[in-house]
Amino acid sequence: MSVGRLRSALNGGLRHALAYGLAGLVVLAALYGLVFPETMVGDLLRLATSKSTLGAALRLAVPIACAAVGGIFAEKAGVINIGLEGLLIISAFTGVFVTDAVGSVFSIPGIWVGFVAGVLASTLLSLLFAVVCIKFRADQIIAGLAVWLIALGLAPFAATVVYGSVNTSSVGTLGTWTIPVLSELPFVGPVLFDASPTVYLMFLVVGGGWYVLNRTSFGRHVRASGENPKALDTAGVDVTRVRYLAITLSGVLSGIGGVGLSLGQVGQFIGNGQTMVNGKGFIAIVAYLFGNYNPLGAFGASVLFAGLDALQLRLQQIPAYAVPSSLVQTIPYVTVIVVLALVGHTRVPSAAGDHYESGED
């Protein structure tokens, strides 16, 4: 028996067995909960599938999914954008600030003016990142960290200057849009069609992102730019332009996510510690890696993580279980690690992280 054989068996067979075993366990637990609703498992199942938990999961998924799709565009084009967290922070703050400061313009409600401004702020910051990475050939990881740190410092600072505290005052939320007829559907209706407008926007971002990436020439150019930019260049397509566009797009989409978080759910910007964004930009990176750079997969992962987050929030409110809340809070992160270890088939674009200049050998 060779070592190599054993190793490949471990990698292939065992990993699959573990993954399927785990999935089977979840299904079994769910069935058990269905059959014996009076047990603790049944209680948990009811909690996990309740309208409020599912609704919260979708709401919490907005910043993660939008930033993830944005990150997919940047990385597929060959630029690793780990500054997604920073883009979420800056747009979350700007959205609230402009809503509060400007008010309505030409009869457009102030909150939507703030929405556009927040997206614009994130777009501008991503453009800065693009210039630094492409024109000045900075290291993408360091530039991405800089984007995060700038936003992490700037947003609470600006809030302190304007409001005298790292938190802004409250401006109200975008509320919910109830779609007639569809929202009457049993079970899915109230979850999917009686939601914040940002949830609908998220669906649009995910579906549109998938379409653009897989069905348009621009999407092809983005993929080629991240795999073999030289091939794209010799085919007569400007690689630099494709990369600028892709990064800007990641800024726009992250902006939607960031504003979706502050204006869509909370109605104010909270600047304590890691701010209200609190690592969602980094979870977004994990989500698109988990989804193997497919916007639909990334969306699924975002909903999973957000769902676990929603569940742990609910669990904290139930004193009966008496699980320490700090332990419950780790559930989404532990899941991320377990899932990543078991999936392990992510295919990173070959040229991701590399600079490209036309005419260089």
Add this chain to the structure above:
Amino acid sequence: MTDAVVLDEITKRFPGVVANDAVDLTVETGSVHALLGENGAGKSTLMNVLYGLYQPEGGTIELDGEVQEFDAPRDAIDAGIGMIHQHFMLVPPMTVGENVVLGNEPTKWGGLATDRSRAREAVRELSERYGFAVDPDERVEEISVGERQRVEILKALYRGADLLILDEPTAVLTPQEVEELFDVFEELTAEGKTVLFITHKLGEAMSVADDITVLRDGENVGTVDADETSREQLAEMMVGREVVLDIETESVETGETVLDVDELTVTEEGTDQVRNVDFEIHEGEILGVAGVDGNGQAELVEALTGLRSPDEGTVTLDGENLAGVSRRGHIERGMAYIPEDRQERGLVMEFDLTENGVLGGQHTPPVGGTRIDWPSAREHASDVIETYDVRPPNPEAGAKSLSGGNQQKFLVGRELERDPGMVVATHPTRGVDVGSTEFVHDRLLALREAGVAVLLISANLAEVRGLSDRLAVMHDGEFVDVVDPDTVTEEELGLLMAGERPDEPTTTESVSADGGER
């Protein structure tokens, strides 16, 4: 007959070098034209000028009788020129069809979507017209190198190229694929296309081209009709002096056993890549290994040089069992190794030649040891550069900036100057020009005379036959037979390489695998 291309007095200078010095070139429409020359003769520069990548300092380009000026490849593409680079410009995870139309995608719905069925049809139609067997829906990463090259040709044809420029198209192909490529050339010229290809292999130029133009030191030495020239004449034109093309070996007294390989088996993912291989190499002996690439040669070499440990069997060097000896241990025991892929394993592309010269010698004085002695490292690199005629002769030059042939010369030099007792050489002259090939062969033979044991693995049959004392033929991980290279015929070798075992030991001149008879 009109001429597809007329280059008139093209001059291209780079800082410190004149790459092309008033070069004239005329290519007839519908012909296959070979541009022959050694590494650094200016072939690629001239083609890059024609393709618009470089702007010449002087001279004119005329296509089909019209004077053209190209500022960028885009202009050349629009004028009907297609270039197939040596390193393919393909996106591996995309399909053949997607690669062919990349940058010129047919669209529908006013540009809102790519028209995939139209693209697929266009590729299928083109590929059938020229007799290419490529499936537009296969991913490029899943097809062979030969097929990838055809995808590159399809890309050029899809963009309406009438003149195809190929930069060293055969460098990466197996002999069978080379034949297929030459058939493609015929299909292309039958359709009225013109083919212009760069090569430094005499045989190729003679067998497929109609006309051959030879470049040397940036100048056009002359254009000859392929039917009316000889290998000797071409070699002399290329090198500028008479070249000995046949390898002459003198018999050397073999000594003690240096390398003893016993029942070696290497397994990967459940299949035996190398199975029960058994051989010995003695002092002053070259054992050649012939075989189609991918029949276990790479794994055998890795097991011998300490890059992986064999799953079964033993490797003994100078009487010492090498089981568990590290890669560093192999170097310290006097085993030099010329790896197959110089850019992946031989050199660090980002390092300069001084730093590359240290690699493998970082633990041994005078260069290495507890710290690296950079002055003597530079001296060492300069010595290798001078002895092996590496150009440019500058130890500060980055490995990346050297042509493939010069990288190879430096690598061969570094390994052979280690004063080894045993050399494992894989494809030591791949991509190296005629003059340097001759030099590398001479060095290997000199080592043999000095009593070094050499294991030579090469895809070039003439090379392994010419240099080896004994020739092992490898197929599907096994040594099918070990033959005398002087008496074995090309047909017999071909059969052995295809895995046909000799029926009786008497039908071919079999030599004992242990080499005792020599």
